[in-house]
Amino acid sequence: xxxxxxRLVSIGRWSACIxxxxxxxxxxxxxxxxxxxxxxxxxxxxxxxxxxxAIAGVITAVVGLLIPSRKRLKSVTIIMAVVxxxxxxMPLSLIPRTISQxxxxxxxxxxxxxxxxxxxxxxxxxxxHAYAIGDAILGLSHAPVIETDVxxxxxDGVVLSGIRYQRSEExxxxxxxxxxxxxxxxxxxxxxxxxxxxxxxxxxxxxxxIAYRLAPATPFPGALDDVQAARVWVTAHAxxxxxxxxxxxxxxxxxxxxxxxxxxxxxxxxxxxxxxxxYGPVDLVKGYREPPWPDPLHVRALLRDYLNGTPKDQAVAxxxxxPISYATRALPPTLLIAAVADHGVLIGFQRQLHDRLExxxxxxxxxxxxxxxxxxxxxxxxPGAQMxxxxxxxxxxxxxxx
Numbered sequence: 431x432x433x434x435x436x437r438l439v440s441i442g443r444w445s446a447c448i449x450x451x452x453x454x455x456x457x458x459x460x461x462x463x464x465x466x467x468x469x470x471x472x473x474x475x476x477x478x479x480x481x482x483x484a485i486a487g488v489i490t491a492v493v494g495l496l497i498p499s500r501k502r503l504k505s506v507t508i509i510m511a512v513v514x515x516x517x518x519x520m521p522l523s524l525i526p527r528t529i530s531q532x533x534x535x536x537x538x539x540x541x542x543x544x545x546x547x548x549x550x551x552x553x554x555x556x557x558x559h560a561y562a563i564g565d566a567i568l569g570l571s572h573a574p575v576i577e578t579d580v581x582x583x584x585x586d587g588v589v590l591s592g593i594r595y596q597r598s599e600e601x602x603x604x605x606x607x608x609x610x611x612x613x614x615x616x617x618x619x620x621x622x623x624x625x626x627x628x629x630x631x632x633x634x635x636x637x638x639x640i641a642y643r644l645a646p647a648t649p650f651p652g653a654l655d656d657v658q659a660a661r662v663w664v665t666a667h668a669x670x671x672x673x674x675x676x677x678x679x680x681x682x683x684x685x686x687x688x689x690x691x692x693x694x695x696x697x698x699x700x701x702x703x704x705x706x707x708x709y710g711p712v713d714l715v716k717g718y719r720e721p722p723w724p725d726p727l728h729v730r731a732l733l734r735d736y737l738n739g740t741p742k743d744q745a746v747a748x749x750x751x752x753p754i755s756y757a758t759r760a761l762p763p764t765l766l767i768a769a770v771a772d773h774g775v776l777i778g779f780q781r782q783l784h785d786r787l788e789x790x791x792x793x794x795x796x797x798x799x800x801x802x803x804x805x806x807x808x809x810x811x812x813p814g815a816q817m818x819x820x821x822x823x824x825x826x827x828x829x830x831x832x
Contacts, residue, residue: 446494447503450510453490457483457517460801464773465724473803477771478812480518481566487515521801521813522561529560532797532821539763539793540828548827555633556823561816569811570625570819572632574598582640582663585655592640592660593620595631596671603674604636605703605830608664610657612684612708612805614727615645615736623683625810626819633823636673638664642689649738650751657693665701677830681706684774684805685736688712691753694762704829706765706822709804711775712783713754715741720776727774727804754779757786763793763832765825767818769802793829797821 459469460476476483494507537544565571576596584590597604609627611618620639627637642656657680665675678701682690687710694705711717714733718741721729733748734740741748749755764787768780780796787794799806799814806814 442493442497443503443507446490446497447507447510450487450490450494450507450514453483453487453514454510457487457514460517460520463724464726464803467726470726470773470803470805473771474806474809476517477521477801477803478806478809478814480521480813481563483518484515484522487511487513487518491515524800525561525813525817528798528800528817532560532795532817535795535797536821536824539788539795540825544828545824548831556827557816557820560820561813565816566811566813570629570816572629575628575631577628580638582638582660584643585652585659588643588656590641590643590656590660591620592638593624593627594671595627595637595639597631597634600672601634603669604634604672605677605679605826606664606668606673606675607635607637607679607681607826608657608661608690609637609639610642610680610682610686610689611639612682612686613644614732615650615653615685616732617644618685623807626807626815629819630823635679635826636668636671638668640664645732646735646738650736650747653736654689654692654696654751657689658697661693676701678702679704679706679826679829681708682710683708683807684710685732686710688714688751688753691764692751692756694764695753695756696750698761702762703832704763704765704826705761706767706825707753708767708807708818709769709772709775710753710766711779712752712766713779714752715748716779717775718748722773722776724773729774754783754786757783757790757792760790761787761792763825763829764795765822766794766796767822768796768798769804769806769814770798770800771802772804774804795821795825 457476459472464470464473491508491511578594580592580594582590582592611622620641631637640660642653668675680690680694687707694702718733737744737747770777784796802814
């Protein structure tokens with residue numbers, strides 16, 4: 431076998447070195463605070479896509495080892511690839527401890543034998559493992575679902591866009607999920623969270639992902655009024671699509687989570703069996719006064735646009751829009767999915783809401799993901815999204831069977 435031409439060898443060694451440098455640059459965003467929105471995206475890639483970084487790091491290190499090269503260049507290539515791979519697996523190393531803590535939180539909120547209250551048919555629907563490498567590589571598998579664009583009446587005569595996700599085959603009436611997207615109350619799309627919504631629909635839920643009017647054109651409480659109007663419409667029409675409107679779940683991500691929590695807490699309704707917050711703002715007064723550092727999402731500007739001013743200007747609105755304000759009585763069972771490394775919503779506020787709800791006797795689970803950044807589930811096959819779905823399924827199965 432003829433040796434490779436020197437030019438190809440040179441291209442190979444420098445390509446390996448450059449690729450190692452790129453890998454390391456991306457991986458380092460897992461530990462470097464994000465100062466701009468682009469760094470948040472890279473941080474999510476580095477933490478939720480760490481498995482891929484680790485695999486690429488191993489391959490690059492092996493290639494760097496095998497290609498003839500000067501000793502210094504070879505060493506630099508291998509070291510960068512190995513360090514990138516090591517950083518990539520750091521989130522995976524935290525999974526066992528996170529599972530243990532989450533199991534304890536679920537048992538404390540729902541009772542030590544919570545799963546015995548769930549019908550066997552529902553227990554068979556849920557994921558078997560909190561994290562599976564196969565799902566990280568191949569994606570979450572599920573039965574086909576039907577996605578339908580829907581027009582939903584909002585408040586003040588507006589018509590909201592939405593997507594309905596449902597099983598392709600008919601069966602028993604399904605619990606109904608109303609999901610609100612994130613986007614800082616000023617953006618976002620009803621297609622957000624589609625992978626999660628498809629999975630839930632395939633496993634026995636009727637899911638509506640709904641829009642709402644956005645700030646600053648429509649400040650608070652416009653979006654909340656839209657959510658409440660949409661809830662009334664969904665309750666009236668869900669049965670037509672196989673849903674059971676007496677088993678309703680409100681769920682949201684980021685800004686949508688704030689809307690879901692307030693909508694569930696402000697107007698008590700026995701049909702609301704649970705509310706789910708994915709990294710949602712829960713104390714808007716303190717959130718304005720104590721923003722994250724660094725603050726890549728410009729939290730204060732988002733709050734001013736949403737609430738039409740500062741806490742000093744709009745004191746009543748800030749209190750009304752803060753889910754923690756309602757934690758003075760028993761409320762619907764609540765799942766708080768929180769990113770410990772969140773640079774949009776500080777973990778301390780999530781813990782405060784958890785403690786307040788627990789003190790009222792509200793069943794509440796705080797799922798803390800120690801490596802995760804805000805909007806971590808934009809990487810739907812990553813460890814954060816997989817673990818969230820694992821506990822989400824169990825919490826909802828328990829809540830709707832009470």
